Amino acid sequence: MNRPASIPAATCRDAPILKERGQREVFCGLTGIIWLHRKMQDAFFLVVGSRTCAHLLQSAAGVMIFAEPRFGTAILEETDLAGLADANDELDREVGRLLARRPDIKQLFLVGSCPSEVIKLDLARAAQRLTQIHAPHVRVLNYSGSGIETTFTQGEDACLASMVPVLPGTEARELLLVGALPDVVEDQAVGLLTKMGIARVRVLPAPRTSDAPGVGPNTVFACLQPFLGDTAAALERRGARMIQAPFPFGEEGTTLWLRAIADEFGVDDATFEAVTAAPRARARTAIANASEHLRGKTVFFMPDSQLEIPLARFLTRECGMEAIEIGQPFIHKGLVGPDLDLMPAGPTISEGQDVDKQLDRVRAARPDLTVCGLGLANPLEAEGLTTKWAIELVFTPVHFYDQAGDLAGLFSRPIRRRALLKLEAAE
Amino acid sequence: MKLTVWTYEGPPHVGAMRVATAMKGLHYVLHAPQGDTYADLLFTMIERRGHRPPVSYTTFEGRDLGEDTAGLFKRACQDAYDRFQPQALIVGASCTAELIQDDPGGLAETMNLPVPVIALELPSYQRKENFGTDETFYQLVKALAQPVEKTPEITANLIGPLALGFRHRDDIEEIKGLLYDMGIGINVVAPFDATPHDLTRLGAAHINILMYPEHAETAARHMERTLGIPYTKTVPIGVGATHDFVAEVAQICGIAPKKDLSRLRQPWWSKSVDSTYLTGKRVFLFGDATHVMAAARIARDEMGFEVVGLGCYNREFARPMRALAKDFGLEALISDDYLEVEKAIEDAAPEMILGTQMERHIGKRLGIPCAVISAPVHVQDFPARYSPQMGWEGANVIFDTWIHPLVMGLEEHLLAMFREDFEFHDAAGASHHGGHAPMRAAVAGGLAPQTPQSIFEAKMDEVPATESSGTDVMVWLADAERELKKIPFFVRGKARRNTEKFAAERGVTQISIDTLYEAKAHYAR
Numbered sequence: 018m019n020r021p022a023s024i025p026a027a028t029c030r031d032a033p034i035l036k037e038r039g040q041r042e043v044f045c046g047l048t049g050i051i052w053l054h055r056k057m058q059d060a061f062f063l064v065v066g067s068r069t070c071a072h073l074l075q076s077a078a079g080v081m082i083f084a085e086p087r088f089g090t091a092i093l094e095e096t097d098l099a100g101l102a103d104a105n106d107e108l109d110r111e112v113g114r115l116l117a118r119r120p121d122i123k124q125l126f127l128v129g130s131c132p133s134e135v136i137k138l139d140l141a142r143a144a145q146r147l148t149q150i151h152a153p154h155v156r157v158l159n160y161s162g163s164g165i166e167t168t169f170t171q172g173e174d175a176c177l178a179s180m181v182p183v184l185p186g187t188e189a190r191e192l193l194l195v196g197a198l199p200d201v202v203e204d205q206a207v208g209l210l211t212k213m214g215i216a217r218v219r220v221l222p223a224p225r226t227s228d229a230p231g232v233g234p235n236t237v238f239a240c241l242q243p244f245l246g247d248t249a250a251a252l253e254r255r256g257a258r259m260i261q262a263p264f265p266f267g268e269e270g271t272t273l274w275l276r277a278i279a280d281e282f283g284v285d286d287a288t289f290e291a292v293t294a295a296p297r298a299r300a301r302t303a304i305a306n307a308s309e310h311l312r313g314k315t316v317f318f319m320p321d322s323q324l325e326i327p328l329a330r331f332l333t334r335e336c337g338m339e340a341i342e343i344g345q346p347f348i349h350k351g352l353v354g355p356d357l358d359l360m361p362a363g364p365t366i367s368e369g370q371d372v373d374k375q376l377d378r379v380r381a382a383r384p385d386l387t388v389c390g391l392g393l394a395n396p397l398e399a400e401g402l403t404t405k406w407a408i409e410l411v412f413t414p415v416h417f418y419d420q421a422g423d424l425a426g427l428f429s430r431p432i433r434r435r436a437l438l439k440l441e442a443a444e
Numbered sequence: 445m446k447l448t449v450w451t452y453e454g455p456p457h458v459g460a461m462r463v464a465t466a467m468k469g470l471h472y473v474l475h476a477p478q479g480d481t482y483a484d485l486l487f488t489m490i491e492r493r494g495h496r497p498p499v500s501y502t503t504f505e506g507r508d509l510g511e512d513t514a515g516l517f518k519r520a521c522q523d524a525y526d527r528f529q530p531q532a533l534i535v536g537a538s539c540t541a542e543l544i545q546d547d548p549g550g551l552a553e554t555m556n557l558p559v560p561v562i563a564l565e566l567p568s569y570q571r572k573e574n575f576g577t578d579e580t581f582y583q584l585v586k587a588l589a590q591p592v593e594k595t596p597e598i599t600a601n602l603i604g605p606l607a608l609g610f611r612h613r614d615d616i617e618e619i620k621g622l623l624y625d626m627g628i629g630i631n632v633v634a635p636f637d638a639t640p641h642d643l644t645r646l647g648a649a650h651i652n653i654l655m656y657p658e659h660a661e662t663a664a665r666h667m668e669r670t671l672g673i674p675y676t677k678t679v680p681i682g683v684g685a686t687h688d689f690v691a692e693v694a695q696i697c698g699i700a701p702k703k704d705l706s707r708l709r710q711p712w713w714s715k716s717v718d719s720t721y722l723t724g725k726r727v728f729l730f731g732d733a734t735h736v737m738a739a740a741r742i743a744r745d746e747m748g749f750e751v752v753g754l755g756c757y758n759r760e761f762a763r764p765m766r767a768l769a770k771d772f773g774l775e776a777l778i779s780d781d782y783l784e785v786e787k788a789i790e791d792a793a794p795e796m797i798l799g800t801q802m803e804r805h806i807g808k809r810l811g812i813p814c815a816v817i818s819a820p821v822h823v824q825d826f827p828a829r830y831s832p833q834m835g836w837e838g839a840n841v842i843f844d845t846w847i848h849p850l851v852m853g854l855e856e857h858l859l860a861m862f863r864e865d866f867e868f869h870d871a872a873g874a875s876h877h878g879g880h881a882p883m884r885a886a887v888a889g890g891l892a893p894q895t896p897q898s899i900f901e902a903k904m905d906e907v908p909a910t911e912s913s914g915t916d917v918m919v920w921l922a923d924a925e926r927e928l929k930k931i932p933f934f935v936r937g938k939a940r941r942n943t944e945k946f947a948a949e950r951g952v953t954q955i956s957i958d959t960l961y962e963a964k965a966h967y968a969r
Binding site for chain 1: 445446447448449450451453454455457458477478479480481482483484485486488489492493494495496500501502503504505506508509520523527538539540543544567568569570572
């Protein structure tokens with residue numbers, strides 16, 4: 018009933034992937050700190066890196082400058098590199114100062130960067146050492162957000178994966194939702210699942226260290242975001258089992274995602290229908306309104322947030338758009354396979370980037386909408402192409418039924434705007 | 445290692461990007477890992493540029509490190525040349541590439557590209573963005589500018605304006621106007637909109653206008669030495685400085701200092717009675733040295749403010765900044781630590797901040813109005829309208845810009861004052877006309893819902909209260925406290941500060957009504 022009526026014969030899962038290697042116009046994994054630190058309210062993210070790292074965080078954070086944030090950069094200086102100062106001693110000292118000034122911090126992430134990795138600063142050992150010094154008050158973990166290892170949203174994956182080994186063990190039959198979503202969406206998801214009778218729903222990351230979920234052989238988990246491959250693998254190593262489904266974008270995605278979990282927990286059709294009927298109807302109405310300007314239009318995804326394949330599924334199946342190219346920084350079929358299955362073969366599926374060549378393809382195709390990063394949006398607009406900047410898809414609540422209309426709206430607004438503006442002379 | 449929360453300057457390669465992006469026909473090949481492309485958005489979003497910065501990034505990954513990153517660099521260089529056909533290339537490394545020591549300059553040299561290739565050595569772990577702008581422009585000038593015949597008429601180069609500069613776009617027009625009034629033509633403006641080919645003609649000018657010393661002083665000195673072009677030392681921001689600038693240019697060129705003051709409104713705006721309330725406003729200045737030093741003179745001499753603190757984040761200008769501070773009887777704050785600047789502002793308790801976007805946020809937190817006078821920039825600092833800082837129109841613009849937050853500040857105070865009025869008090873709702881406005885909870889004895897405005901106001905009231913009761917050194921007696929409240933709110937803080945200072949100097953620990961009025965008499969002027 019809730020499954021798609023017919024699965025097309027040749028889908029995007031089988032389509033050949035265009036693999037490209039060249040200049041990539043994407044953020045590195047450090048960027049995830051911007052939303053992760055809002056979500057984990059007793060965590061501090063300390064990047065061990067260069068002035069470039071600090072500048073990136075500041076530029077990505079934009080106007081979120083109001084408070085002393087719970088992230089910062091320990092900037093490596095000439096003396097740290099020349100071996101005049103032992104970088105480890107320096108790090109211990111900076112961490113000591115930081116924790117003394119911020120007694121509210123219970124969890125400290127040492128975040129590796131390109132320079133710290135090139136000079137082979139061992140942050141795993143530093144984290145162990147610092148945990149011993151600051152236990153039990155503060156736990157110190159480490160992960161890499163460097164550009165040489167991670168792209169944009171992979172930083173969240175690396176962060177969550179670093180937490181998995183220290184999660185408490187449990188034998189309980191529990192559902193774990195994985196991914197840092199805005200509270201409003203997270204509450205909706207938990208609310209829907211609870212109404213279906215799934216009582217024990219936990220979330221990773223928890224807002225506070227003391228609320229960390231347990232994990233064990235009876236844990237089943239569902240990813241909320243399509244970029245959490247390493248976290249999923251780490252949870253599987255702890256005995257947990259992943260529920261595979263399309264991602265909860267749009268009415269169809271949300272229904273299929275919920276259905277897969279409901280099946281796992283033996284929720285009957287009547288209950289499922291009773292819980293989802295009203296929000297599904299709302300979502301359909303909202304999407305119908307918001308997607309009026311999207312129908313029949315073409316869309317081109319530049320690789321950016323890793324959300325591209327699930328979003329292309331939403332736009333093509335629920336908003337009537339046609340995808341020309343769907344680019345993703347990397348493709349993990351174990352995660353996005355169910356979404357690829359739902360799209361008939363046709364669009365180019367590309368992995369990685371050679372930005373100038375890809376822009377040539379954009380110019381040749383002249384899509385009605387190009388989804389791309391902030392560095393490319395205005396230049397493409399100046400060429401007369403309509404764009405949607407992708408970072409908003411990461412910062413805005415877009416998952417689940419009650420945001421489905423908003424999600425369609427994010428894509429339709431640039432198109433509506435272009436139609437509205439009359440800036441030339443009337444003749 | 446130094447813990448940094450917010451930075452005033454990016455890394456030096458971002459400075460090189462600001463030069464490259466300002467120019468045309470130049471391309472920058474940057475050896476850098478994935479992620480360093482974030483810097484593109486500074487130009488496309490903050491400055492709203494409709495083109496990508498002319499930068500190719502090699503985008504090396506972890507798996508490349510053990511392999512051939514040098515080959516990767518050379519391929520990126522060749523691709524960039526083939527695709528963009530620039531008149532010249534600059535090549536360099538970002539912070540990570542500096543560590544792997546591939547020597548982009550040496551590699552590019554072996555490629556025998558048919559255009560000049562200029563190698564940049566920008567030490568990422570020692571220097572910052574403004575070093576990057578100055579050094580990049582200097583290297584370009586050194587490589588490209590040749591001795592050429594001077595133009596028959598007197599012409600000037602405008603040097604220093606570049607991408608992501610604070611109002612550089614409009615300052616150029618204003619300077620062109622000043623020079624036009626004196627009969628001086630323009631030879632080259634650089635880096636802004638200049639091509640590498642234009643740089644070869646720099647030597648034809650009779651004078652260099654050094655608009656922003658932090659971006660072009662090294663190049664100016666170089667041109668003085670090798671091409672015999674003198675350069676201006678006065679930055680024409682403010683009425684007085686602009687007069688001085690015109691005199692300096694006239695003197696260097698041996699011509700009359702002609703000026704067209706028909707559009708200059710500022711001196712009268714400052715003299716008019718409405719401006720009386722600006723007298724003695726305590727201001728704190730922080731930003732890049734060029735803008736802060738100019739602003740200090742304007743604040744004191746052209747607005748009648750009292751400068752209570754000043755400083756800059758670019759350490760290269762510590763010496764002139766300290767000298768200027770001394771002239772103001774102050775100690776300059778030379779720091780790129782945002783928290784240190786915040787502390788200094790908090791301690792100085794100014795009535796207004798003239799700073800960067802960072803200080804604007806500090807001001808928001810401390811409840812102090814702020815006008816932005818310097819980079820680092822924000823999308824707001826690129827207005828659609830003409831809005832220079834330099835020259836006569838710049839002086840007009842600065843008057844308006846600085847006054848604007850103060851007027852707003854006064855309005856907020858007026859709201860606070862009327863709040864106590866029987867018709868306008870908090871519980872009266874949004875309008876005092878009739879009963880249509882929803883009554884607030886305060887009527888029922890509860891607390892009114894806190895809006896940002898009311899939180900702000902509550903804070904304003906709290907600060908002095910904690911000051912007086914929090915320390916056991918000094919106590920306000922009840923009737924003195926009552927008397928203080930009768931003093932108009934907008935001078936109440938000053939009265940409290942002065943009284944406490946007066947009492948402290950005399951070792952008085954209990955403040956009575958007499959102390960209050962003795963202090964008032966003491967500070968009267």
